[in-house]
Amino acid sequence: MPVDRIGINGSLAPTxxxxxxxxxxxxxxxxxxxxxxxxxxLDNTNSLLIEADNLADDFAAGRTDNLHQVMLAAEKADIxxxxxxxxxxxxxxxxxxxxxxxI
Numbered sequence: 001m002p003v004d005r006i007g008i009n010g011s012l013a014p015t016x017x018x019x020x021x022x023x024x025x026x027x028x029x030x031x032x033x034x035x036x037x038x039x040x041x042l043d044n045t046n047s048l049l050i051e052a053d054n055l056a057d058d059f060a061a062g063r064t065d066n067l068h069q070v071m072l073a074a075e076k077a078d079i080x081x082x083x084x085x086x087x088x089x090x091x092x093x094x095x096x097x098x099x100x101x102x103i
Contacts, residue, residue, distance in 0.1 A: 038087070045080040052077035 052073040058064045 041084060041087070045077075045084045048073070048077040048080045 052070075055064070055070045055073045059067065059070045064070070
């Protein structure tokens with residue numbers, strides 16, 4: 001079941017846990033692998049960073065005077081990047097912990 005959460009873009013959007021299964025049209029279920037979820041998150045972060053850079057370039061060149069939009073895009077990109085880095089750090093911590101385990 002989808003759970004309502006506030007997304008990075010600030011809107012209330014239905015999201016799923018990475019461990020929940022998704023129902024297909026043919027009533028079968030598919031589990032999303034973590035690697036696909038992480039790749040999608042990286043792509044989303046990258047697109048936010050590119051959008052923020054483009055808006056900052058437009059503002060610096062005088063093509064736009066909407067400073068509010070430029071600052072919002074920069075903050076969204078910064079928060080997404082911080083979140084992605086924290087996920088990466090947690091993955092590395094888990095990997096190091098597994099490597100320290102004795103068999």
